[in-house]
Amino acid sequence: MKESGRKQGAPSPCAACKLLRRRCAQDCVFAPYFPADDPQKFANVHKVFGASNVNKMLQELPVDQRGDAVSSMVYEANARVRDPVYGCVGAISSLQQQIDVLQTQLALAQAEVVHLRVRQTASMPNHGVGPGSPSSSGSPSSRLMGSQFRPTFDMDTACETHQMY
């Protein structure tokens, strides 16, 4: 079982304070998220963001959001250590490519559904209903067909256009 933080009465510093060689205060902002038994978790975050920045970022957040913020920073830091050039932006680019491939596959499959329906209607003995209505009460995929969305990210321009200021 993991120990989170320090034992009462026997102050053992959290991983952050241990690395920074400082006293781990009772209200240490790092202690709840960086237990002493997982030193690498803080080491990467410190290497990429710096303890001072992480401290500031956590202090600016309500306590109930700090756990998620630490998780996302740990994820980013590990990605940057693994890939110093692209970090987790490499993951975004890869996911974007997967979306592009899936959208192409989906468009082709949907076009084929339409093609097969039209052909099927034309081959029916009473096909006077016209190509606009075949199976329109339809299958689950026909109900989803209208909901194709555009991805919200374009990595070709993301680094230039996704700036806040």
Add this chain to the structure above:
Amino acid sequence: MKESGRKQGAPSPCAACKLLRRRCAQDCVFAPYFPADDPQKFANVHKVFGASNVNKMLQELPVDQRGDAVSSMVYEANARVRDPVYGCVGAISSLQQQIDVLQTQLALAQAEVVHLRVRQTASMPNHGVGPGSPSSSGSPSSRLMGSQFRPTFDMDTACETHQMY
């Protein structure tokens, strides 16, 4: 037209050195990527990663990879300023959700293609060829159908499992 860096003979500090209030040396590691006329670009990177960490990360990379590294850091920093809790991990999560939706839509559309083909074959006068062979020389989508891939990211566990050490 954008100025990149400093004019020869008229040393104007880059955005990084200006913010850090230091002399911008001829071989400043920041100058090629943080021109004086875009101070916010460096401000966010400094706020999130810290100038010292960025300096170190750039120094550890070959010169021809530093531009990409700066772009990805700027992207991450802007995302973190915009969303202090999730940063660009929020983007990864959103893209992953889009992939899940697209995979569901694709599976449904492909199932419908198969269903329509079988029905079409059954309604043909000479349908002795069996359901295994209809249109198998096929359309573009049928060639792509076998290439469905699993996403490489699972954000439910990413923050716990994508650690390097």
